[in-house]
Amino acid sequence: MKKNHFFVAAAFLAVVVLISANLRDKNPYGFENGTPDIQSINGLAFGPDGILFIGDSKKASIVAIDTKDKTLVQQGQAVEMKNIDQKIAAQLGTEAKNISILDLAVNPVSKRVYIAVQSMDGSPVLLTIEGEKIQPVNLKNIFFSTVSIANVPSEDAKDQRGRPLRGLAISDLVYADGSVMVSGISNQEFSSTFRRIPFPFKDKQDQASLEIFHAAHGKYETNSPIKTFTTADLNGKKYLVASYTCTPLVLFPMDELKSGKHVKGRTVAEFGAGNSPIDLLSFKKGDESFLIMANSSRPVMRIKYKSLESFQGSLTEPIKESYGTAGVDFVTLPVVNVQQMDILDDTRILVLQRKVNGDLDLYTASSERWF
Amino acid sequence: MVLRDKVWIRSGLLPGLILSFCLAACLQKRDIPSAIAIKWDDSVATGFVVPRQLVSTVSDDSVRDGLRIHLVRDTPQPPVLGEYRILNDEVIFQPLIPFTRGLTYEVRFKNQSLATIRIPPVDPARAPELIAIYPTQDTLPENLLKMYLEFSQPMKETDPLSYVRLVRNGRDTMPEVFLDLRPALWNNEGTLLTLWLDPGRIKRDLQPNKSLGAPLLANQTYKLVIDKRWPSKSGALLKRSSDKTFFAGARDNLSPDLALCNISIPRPGTKDPLRIDLPETLDCVLLKEAIDVIDSHAKSVEGKVNITDEETVLLFIPAAEWQRGSYFLRSESRLEDLAGNNLNRLFDRDMTVQQAEIQKDFHKLEFTIR
Numbered sequence: 001m002k003k004n005h006f007f008v009a010a011a012f013l014a015v016v017v018l019i020s021a022n023l024r025d026k027n028p029y030g031f032e033n034g035t036p037d038i039q040s041i042n043g044l045a046f047g048p049d050g051i052l053f054i055g056d057s058k059k060a061s062i063v064a065i066d067t068k069d070k071t072l073v074q075q076g077q078a079v080e081m082k083n084i085d086q087k088i089a090a091q092l093g094t095e096a097k098n099i100s101i102l103d104l105a106v107n108p109v110s111k112r113v114y115i116a117v118q119s120m121d122g123s124p125v126l127l128t129i130e131g132e133k134i135q136p137v138n139l140k141n142i143f144f145s146t147v148s149i150a151n152v153p154s155e156d157a158k159d160q161r162g163r164p165l166r167g168l169a170i171s172d173l174v175y176a177d178g179s180v181m182v183s184g185i186s187n188q189e190f191s192s193t194f195r196r197i198p199f200p201f202k203d204k205q206d207q208a209s210l211e212i213f214h215a216a217h218g219k220y221e222t223n224s225p226i227k228t229f230t231t232a233d234l235n236g237k238k239y240l241v242a243s244y245t246c247t248p249l250v251l252f253p254m255d256e257l258k259s260g261k262h263v264k265g266r267t268v269a270e271f272g273a274g275n276s277p278i279d280l281l282s283f284k285k286g287d288e289s290f291l292i293m294a295n296s297s298r299p300v301m302r303i304k305y306k307s308l309e310s311f312q313g314s315l316t317e318p319i320k321e322s323y324g325t326a327g328v329d330f331v332t333l334p335v336v337n338v339q340q341m342d343i344l345d346d347t348r349i350l351v352l353q354r355k356v357n358g359d360l361d362l363y364t365a366s367s368e369r370w371f
Numbered sequence: 372m373v374l375r376d377k378v379w380i381r382s383g384l385l386p387g388l389i390l391s392f393c394l395a396a397c398l399q400k401r402d403i404p405s406a407i408a409i410k411w412d413d414s415v416a417t418g419f420v421v422p423r424q425l426v427s428t429v430s431d432d433s434v435r436d437g438l439r440i441h442l443v444r445d446t447p448q449p450p451v452l453g454e455y456r457i458l459n460d461e462v463i464f465q466p467l468i469p470f471t472r473g474l475t476y477e478v479r480f481k482n483q484s485l486a487t488i489r490i491p492p493v494d495p496a497r498a499p500e501l502i503a504i505y506p507t508q509d510t511l512p513e514n515l516l517k518m519y520l521e522f523s524q525p526m527k528e529t530d531p532l533s534y535v536r537l538v539r540n541g542r543d544t545m546p547e548v549f550l551d552l553r554p555a556l557w558n559n560e561g562t563l564l565t566l567w568l569d570p571g572r573i574k575r576d577l578q579p580n581k582s583l584g585a586p587l588l589a590n591q592t593y594k595l596v597i598d599k600r601w602p603s604k605s606g607a608l609l610k611r612s613s614d615k616t617f618f619a620g621a622r623d624n625l626s627p628d629l630a631l632c633n634i635s636i637p638r639p640g641t642k643d644p645l646r647i648d649l650p651e652t653l654d655c656v657l658l659k660e661a662i663d664v665i666d667s668h669a670k671s672v673e674g675k676v677n678i679t680d681e682e683t684v685l686l687f688i689p690a691a692e693w694q695r696g697s698y699f700l701r702s703e704s705r706l707e708d709l710a711g712n713n714l715n716r717l718f719d720r721d722m723t724v725q726q727a728e729i730q731k732d733f734h735k736l737e738f739t740i741r
Contacts, residue, residue: 042554058559093442093451094471098606100529102554119468120527121415121604122561136452136467169554187556187565188656189705189713190516224570227552244571276551296551 029064029200031143036063038139041116041124043173044105045180047199052105052114053180054126055170060150062173062180064199066143069110076111076344078364079129084352085360088117088127091134101360106342106350113342113350113362129362147201149182149193168193175199176231177238177254183226192225196257224265230280232291234309241291241308243277249293249328251308268311269328271298279341283349285371292349292370294338302370303330333370407478407486409470410463414605416470416490418453419478421462426480431457440464443475443487451476472606493607499524501597504615505655506709508681512623513589514573516711516718518566519656520597525561525604528554534601535566537586538594545593548586561604563656570711574719587619623710626717627653629702629736639695639740644677644686647700652682654707661703664689665735667696699735706734 029051043055050070054063081087085096092099098120105114113129114137126137149168168184175181180197229242231254238254242265250265257263271277276296282305283290289305307328337354344350347367354360407425410418419440426434434457439450453466470476473492478485505519520535537545549566556565568586587593599612631650637643645664655678664672664687673690687700704715711718715729 040554057554090442090444090448091450091452092468093440093453093466093476094468094474098471099468102529118529120471120602120606121469122525122528123468125467134452169552169556171552171554185552185556187558187563188654188660189707190567190570190711190718191705278553297547 027143029066029145030202031064031066031145033141033143035140035142036065036144036146038063038124040118040122041126042102042170043182044103044114044116044126045173045175046105046107046109046114047175047180050107050109051199052107053173053175053199054116055173055182056124057168057170057184060168061146061148062182062197062201063144063146064180064201065139067107067114067137069107069112071110073109073111074345076106076348076364077130078344078348079113079131079350079362080364081129081132081362083359084129084362087132088115088134092117092119092125094119096360101340101352104340104342104350104352104362106344108343111345113344145201147180147197149184149195149197171226172228174230181229181231181240183229183242185225190225194226194257194263228277228280230282230291232282232289232305232308234305241280241282243280243293249277249303268308269303269330271295271301271330278339281341281343281349283343283367283371285347285367288371290371292341294341298332298336300333300335300338300370301330302333303328335365335370407488409488409490410465414493416472418463418465418470419476419488421464421478421485423457423460423462425485426462434462437481438462438464439479440466441477441479443477493603493605495607497605498607498610499526499603500610501613504595504597504613506652506682507655508652509616510618510620511587512621512710513585513587513619514622514710514718515568515587515619516570516573516707516709517568517654518595520564520566522562522564522603524607526557526564527602527604528557528561531555531564531566531601534598536596536598538596539588540592541594545586547583565656573711589619589621591619593617593619623651623708623712624717625708626712627651627706627708627714629700629714629734632700632736634700634736634738636738636740637693639693642689642692644688645693645700645738647685647687649683649685651708654709655682657706658682658685661706662687663701665699665701667698672698693740695740697737697739699737701733701735703733704729704731 037059038054038056039058040056041054042057045053047053047064050067052065052067054065056063085099085101088101089096089099100118101115102118103116106112107114115127115129117125117127119125126139128135128137168186171183171185173180173182178198180199182195182197184193224244226242226244229240232239232241240252240254240257241249242252243249248267249269249271250267252263252265277293278296279294281292283292291303291305291308293301293303295301311328335351335353338351339354340352342350344364349365349370350362351365352360352362407422408420409416410420421438426438435455438455440453441450442448451466453464456463456465470490472490475487475489477487500523501520502523503521505521532549532551535549537548539545548568550569552567557563572580572583572586574580594614594616597609597613599609601609628650633648635646637645658678659676662676662685664674666672675688677686677688678684679686702714705713707713714734715731
C-alpha cells in the first residue's frame with residue numbers, strides 16, 4: 001500500500017515538473033499577457049528572439065515586449081524613404097512639425113525597422129517600416145514584462161510629502177550579453193545613472209546602479225552623464241564604449257560595472273568642442289571592427305577598434321588647438337547631421353539623416369560607402 | 372369642450388398621447404442621423420463618432436474596410452492610422468495620436484466623402500504662459516549650471532532650444548550655450564524644463580572649455596529670451612515672449628553647507644512655519660525635493676515647503692502643530708547650489724588638492740522647539 005502511495009506521489013510530481021517545464025519552455029522570459037502601460041518611448045533596443053526593449057522615461061521603466069517578429073532573414077530589405085517625417089506625419093494625420101522621431105532599431109532577426117515617434121501632445125507611437133509601408137506595432141494584449149528604473153528613495157527617506165519617485169530621462173538603451181543597459185539623466189541634480197539589468201527581469205531586480213565620473217585630464221573630476229554608448233570586445237575583454245554629454249569618448253571594462261558608486265571612464269578620444277555625440281554603433285566588416293559615431297555638429301566618425309585596443313593610455317593633456325581633437329585616430333565620413341542609425345545586416349547600416357535641403361531621409365548605407 | 376377634455380383624461384387618451392409624444396421625441400433625438408461628431412477627451416480631439424446609419428447597410432468588417440479618415444491637404448493623403456470600434460449605433464475612429472487642432476479631416480466611406488471636419492484651434496484665451504524662470508536672482512555665478520523654465524501648461528517637449536536664446540550685453544546671441552539634450556529634461560507633467568549650460572564648457576580644463584570658454588563670463592550682462600512661438604502640447608502658442616536679464620558675478624567654488632543655515636524656530640502648539648534662511652541661493656527644484664524635517668525618532672514630519680526670497684528662504688509649514696522636542700532639518704546630499712556644487716562635493720573637484728571627501732547620503736541640522 002505504502003509502495004502504491006509512493007508511485008502515485010512520484011507520478012504526480014513528475015507531471016507537475018513536466019507541466020512547469022513545458023510552461024517555462026513556452027514562456028522562457030517570464031512574460032505576462034496584457035497591455036503594458038507605456039507613457040513614452042525614448043529608446044529602443046532589440047534583445048534575443050525578437051524581443052524589443054522600450055525605454056519609457058515618463059514611467060521610469062523598461063518594457064520588454066515579444067514582437068513575435070522572429071522569422072530569420074539574412075539580408076534585410078533596403079529602406080529608402082525620403083521625407084520620412086512628412087510620410088509618418090501624414091499617416092498620423094498631422095504635419096511633420098508636430099512629430100519627432102526619437103529612436104530607431106532594426107530587429108536583428110527579421111531585419112524589420114522599428115521607429116519610435118512622439119507627437120506634439122506627447123503621445124508615443126511605435127511603427128514599423130518596410131519598403132514604403134508604415135504600420136503601427138500593436139501594443140495591446142501582448143506578452144511583456146516591465147522593470148522599474150526609478151530612483152528608489154534611500155533607506156529611511158520614506159516620503160511623507162508624497163513626492164514622486166525621481167525619474168530619469170533615458171539617454172540610451174542597449175542590450176548585450178544577457179543584460180539591458182540604460183543610461184539616464186536627472187532633470188534635477190547634475191548626475192548620471194547607469195543601470196545594468198539582467199534579462200529576463202525578476203521581481204527583485206539585481207540592478208547594478210553606478211554613478212559615472214569623468215576626470216578631465218587627470219585634474220578636475222565631475223559627475224558625467226552618459227549621452228550614448230555601445231559595447232565592444234577589446235583585446236578579448238568586454239568594454240562599454242561611451243560618450244559623455246561633454247564629448248569625450250571613454251571606456252569602462254564591463255567587469256567593473258557590477259556595482260559600486262564611483263566609476264571613472266578612461267578617456268580615449270576627444271572629438272572637438274561645440275559638438276555632442278548622438279549615436280554610437282559597433283560594426284564588423286570582415287575581420288575588422290569599427291566604432292561609428294554620429295554627432296550633433298560634426299560629421300559621422302569611424303574609428304577602428306584596433307586603434308582603441310592599442311591606445312592604452314588616457315588623455316591627460318588638454319588639447320591646445322581650438323576645436324582640435326585628440327586620442328585615437330579616426331576617419332571623418334562625408335555624412336553630416338545623422339540623427340539615428342542602426343545595423344541593418346552584415347553589410348549595411350540604416351541611417352536617418354537631415355539633409356542640407358532640410359529633408360529628413362531614411363536610407364540604407366552600404367559598407368562600401370562607409371568603410 | 373371641458374367635458375371632452377375630461378373624457379380624454381379619464382380614458383387615458385391624453386396621457387397616452389403625451390407619453391407617445393415624449394417617446395417619439397426621445398427616439399427621434401436618439402435616431403437623428405446627426406453629423407459625424409468629434410470625440411473630445413479633456414479638450415483633446417481623440418476621435419470621430421460616425422453614426423452607424425451612415426454606413427449601416429454593410430457588415431462590421433465592411434465598415435472597418437470601407438471607412439477611412441484623411442488629412443485634407445493640397446495633395447491626396449494616406450488614410451490616418453487608428454482603430455475602428457463598432458458599437459450598436461455608432462462607429463468610433465480613434466487615431467494613433469489625437470487629431471491636430473486647426474487641421475481639417477475628411478471622413479470617407481468606400482471612397483465617397485461623408486464629411487469634412489475641422490478641429491477648432493485652441494481658444495487664444497487658453498494660451499500657455501511662462502510662469503517663472505529660475506534662478507529668480509538677477510546676479511548669478513559665472514559658473515551657473517542650470518536654469519529652469521516653468522510653464523502654466525504642459526509644453527511641446529522636443530527641440531526646446533529652438534525657442535530659447537541667450538544674448539550678451541544686448542548685442543551678441545551666444546551660440547551653443549545650452550546643451551542640446553535628447554530627450555530634453557522635463558518634469559513628468561511637461562511644465563518644468565531644465566536647461567543645462569554646457570557642462571563641457573564649465574568644466575575646467577576640458578577641451579570645450581579651453582576652446583570655447585565658459586558659457587558665461589563674469590561682469591557681463593545676459594538676457595535669456597523665450598520665444599512666444601513655443602507651442603503647448605495642445606498646439607497653442609505662448610501668450611507672449613518673455614525674457615530675464617541677469618548679471619554674471621563671481622565664480623561659486625564652495626559647496627553649500629547646511630550648518631550655515633539660520634533657523635527661526637516656531638513656538639510649540641502652533642502651525643507657524645519653520646523659517647530657514649539659507650547661506651546662498653540654492654537650486655529651487657532640489658530645495659523642494661531634497662529637504663524634509665524629521666523628529667527625534669527619525670520620522671518625517673508631514674508638511675509643505677515654500678521657497679521665497681529668490682530661493683534663499685525655505686518655509687516648512689507643518690500639517691500638525693509643533694510639539695516640544697528635538698527635530699532635524701534633513702537634506703539629501705544631492706542638494707545643489709547654482710553652480711552644481713552639492714553638499715558632498717564640488718561640481719568639478721580638483722583632484723590634485725587634498726580634500727576630505729564627504730560621502731553621506733543625508734546632511735542634518737538639529738533644532739529644538741521649547
